[in-house]
Amino acid sequence: MNIAIIGYGKMGKAIEAIAIGRGHTIVLKIDETNTHEFNAENLARADVAIEFTGPHSAFDNIIKLLQHHVPVVSGSTGWTERMPEITALVKETNGSFVYASNFSVGVNIFFELNKKLAALMAPHKNYHVALEETHHTQKKDAPSGTAITLAEGVMESLTSKKQWVNENSSNEEDLVIISKREDPAPGTHNIRYTSSIDDIEIIHTAHNREGFATGAVIAAEFIQDKKGIFGMKEVLGL
Incomplete structure (x- = not known):
């Protein structure tokens, strides 16, 4: 699976290590220094995007990914008062979205x-x-x-x-x-x-970020061939 990581900080790097260890390929890594690469051409290479940024950028990032028909896994917090807008866009685009406040x-x-x-x-x-x-x-x-x-x-x-x-x-x-x-x-x-x-x-x-990162990659594996909005309860079958 080809994965785009949107938010290549400490969590993004942990996700990268887990994803590669599970046999996936990272095709795009976006941080504050290369936002110009967050474009249609690069997103077309991704089967799924994992988004871990901050409360002020997450909503716009998720909108952009859904508009480009990229399945999205997001663990960013502090923005979810706008979740109804995301829900509407997922329905409009027949998109795929997993959100969790914690992926562990x-x-x-x-x-x-x-x-x-x-x-x-x-x-x-x-x-x-x-x-x-x-x-x-x-x-x-x-x-x-x-x-x-x-x-x-x-x-x-x-x-x-x-x-x-x-x-x-x-x-x-x-x-x-x-x-x-x-x-x-x-x-x-x-x-x-x-x-x-x-x-x-x-x-x-939590002792480290590995549990969060592993859960995010598991969610990406889950969402790749599905449509709709899901949480970790569905991903893990709880």
Whole structure:
């Protein structure tokens, strides 16, 4: 499979290593120094594009790739309020798109565990729930996309929580997400239920970028011959 990497930073380089190790070819690598190469001629060589950039460029990158009929895997966060526009374009172009706030296989299992725990905790009103996420200082958005996905999973069952907030709050309807930026920290997320009797906590800690990169390449392999919009739940069959 011929892969274009849009966003050739630390994650892009990790994706390149995993993709080559799985027998794929990297036909295009775009970073801030060669955006002029992000054009129709070069994109025509790609079977799929993996896009990991930032919140201010991801949306435009995805639009451009879909308009050029390139299947897209994107892990960029901080832009998803515009997802309805992407959904409409995928339908209009009969395109292919996989989006995940986190491509790690372990994290996606953690998402399902989080939902199950929230459902079990829902009847027990004496517990207070909060989320905390820690990432490296170069991460541009806060809270992380993974933390937002976890919060949404909690709120599916804990209907007393009406919104997540990225600050301390005494409002019982707020689900608090605390964001920390420290080096080195590939990513840690925890969900803690506390009461006067005991605490229950689940934690996922990433040791490096390999898990994220591997999941992104697996998603690229999945999407190559499919049409529509998918997430890692479909990719992994969870």
